[in-house]
Amino acid sequence: MSTESVIEIRNLSKVYRDFWGRTKVKALNSLSLDVYKGEIFGLLGPNGSGKTTTLKLLLGLLFPTSGEVRILGQPAHDVEKNERIGYLPEESYLYRFLNADETLDFYGRLFKMSRSELKQRKEELLDQVGVKHARKRQLKEYSKGMTRRIGLAQALINNPDLVLLDEPTSGLDPIGTRDMKDMILKLKSEGKTVVMCSHLLADVQDVCDRIAILYRGDLKVVGNVQDLIQSRDETQLLTSPLSPDAIRDVEETLKKHGASLKSTSHPTTTLEELFLRTVEESEQRPGRRFEPGERPTTESA
Amino acid sequence: MFGSDSFWITLLLRWCVVGATTLVASLLIGSLLALIMHGGRAPQVIASSLGRAFHDLVFLSTRRIGAIALLTFKEAYRRKAFAVGIVFLGIFMFGGWFLGDSTELRSVAPYISIVINSMWFMLVPMALLISCWGLPADVKERSIHTVVTKPVRRSEIVLGRMAGYGAVITLILFTTAVVGYFWVVRQVPQRLSDQLIARVPVYGNLKFLTAQGAEAEKGINVGDPWDYRSYIEGQTKARAIWKFPKINKAELKSLGKLPLEQRFEAFRTYKGQIDLETRFTITFVNPDKDLRVPGGTFPTREFDVGGRDRVIEIPEQITYRDSYEADAEEKTANLFDDLIADDGSLTIEVGCVEPQQYIGVNVRDLFIRMPDKSFTMNYVKAIAGLWLLVMLLVFLGTASSCFVKGPVATLLVSSLIIMGYFLGGHIAEQQNQMMLMDDGKTVIDAGGPMESLYRLVTKETTLPDNIGSTIIKGTDRGAFMVLIAVYNLVPDLNWFNTGELVATGFDISLMGVILPCLIVVLGYLIPLVILGYFSLQLRELEHK
């Protein structure tokens, strides 16, 4: 993975205001972040933490209150850079009176692409996202998952170098989710950069190289997924089910070695654990930022 | 009016002045806003966004504009906008009812008017609605997010939308126009079908002589509150004098005659024999040769609606006598060689024959009637005028929907239409004249809003000579300028009213009517695209 930044975010803040200029929401506070070429970057956070806002700022759909953004080396408002970007909005904001064929034709024609190239790309994508059988039906007749699929196809129509996906798996069935993950990994193998928001942490853990966790507009955690979920100051033992007596014995043994048993539980997805702890910790101690590699701790079991 | 070069220069000049003023004003406001928002970085921000704007407005991609236009068209089509056309067809099916008993009709005008007017009433609201509501819905549903994150310029969105709506309206207009044409041709009773023509009038200027023989701008007002016509009394020195500048001598000569048409109106002070019509005389005057040649005496035929009997044909060779004395020598004059003045103008004097009767005339009541043109072509030109009007509305609607929501945009354009019909350019002209007359002193006697307020409060009749009054006058002047600016921005929609002409059988001049309308529409298109572009560019496309 290179260290060439595809996205540079510097002290980016966004305050939503109403018509009269009064502050409604501080959606993002002084966010600084880099996304490198060729990686899959996951943007996590609870609902309303500012993930979508960040993506919209990157695409110039929103104007920053302060701070700066460079994407593919260009400012957010530059239109030319969009030739190399694919974007899947949070909800597939498509024209519901068009059918799948017309949708891809329409978006494709907005790019510098020859007709034959577009035609070929369209066939490929309709096949890949699995809506080929419904290509002549208007999108208003599509189910949510089908709309999501054609939304993804639309994002990839220009064979982009950078793909921004806002909750790509929302509304997809398990097979669809797996297809989506495969597709994201395929993009990476082609040297593309992917930024995605998601609530499905297992999926994020599977595909993402690096992640950032936002909480109410603040960046709490950013770093390599493996580093983040691998804890240096804790050891997790995985055993067959233990009786309460046995647990007490283990505790004794640990005490002898100067360690303590912090919690006993069934193992969880570690990213999920990290996420939950980050959120809990942030609720209890607002304003604290966790350094890469450092793992938020919590007493609650 | 339209033909003269000076008219075009004035129009172009006005366009430039209004455009430049608007541009400077928006630049000032924009700079101020940038200064507030960006502080010291404002100059940079302004420079970069202007540079971008230039690039975005000049280097347009027809492929992308076409894609957006096609999308817009499909949207209207799938949302059943074309159903409106059906309503129109309904009007034709039952159109006969509106006209009443066709055997009573003496003119074809109602047939043509019903077509043109129902097209107007269908297409104008439709142009307004589809163009005003499309983009705001796109923003509201956020489908525009998927579009603007593609390499499409906001200017291309504006143009594509305009083109798409334009195409929808054009298609409906074209279809209904064709249906309307055949309806007219088939419905008009045989006996009136000779009225389906396009007369080509050449109009002159009108002056008067009073009953005492003095020159005057107007004749007598007979108490008609609508002073469209003014009147000349019979058996006096009162005359209505038309001067037709720049006569096309060659074309008339090839006709071998001078066809005139009159639409005079008689006014009786006593009830004569009603079927004995009031008559008038025609005299040709060539001041250069000191020639006065009588052209004949004719009845007014004021009850002839179609105008067939109101045509007077003067032969090229006129035989006349100098005086009424029986032994007066008979002379001949060649109408075109002897009676056209050296500057190429022809002067015709009209007098009323019957004593104590009056003849009412308007400058348009006497014209040289050049060979008729085809009704079909004229109908096409009328439709072209209507088409240009609805295109202008589509452009206005699309541009305003870039910065306000659908209902507000509709309201905005509707008020522009109303102002465009009722104020049009008239007020702007008046205001401009007032500006011209202004020699640095107060233009309006009562003062502007501020001055009147001051006078009202203090009960003074004049302003004191101090700083305060300078400020008051300055503010008033500013308010006055804003008023002028607003009036100047309103298009004069009366220009586009071509339906009346085709209905009454007058040729719609391509150079004189259609071309000016086209230029007006183009004149609005450019600033409107710029306006729409900046509205989309400087705005977060989030629904609020």
Ligand SMILES: Nc1ncnc2c1ncn2[C@@H]1O[C@H](COP(=O)(O)OP(=O)(O)OP(=O)(O)O)[C@@H](O)[C@H]1O
């Ligand atoms: N158009 C808007 N106007 C006002 N506030 C907004 C707007 N869009 C988002 N917000 C607010 O900004 C904050 C961040 O919203 P954002 O959509 O970025 O969250 P998110 O992380 O994408 O959430 P989710 O996981 O639910 O998609 C929220 O508090 C939200 O209410």
Ligand SMILES: [Mg+2]
């Ligand atoms: Mg979101």
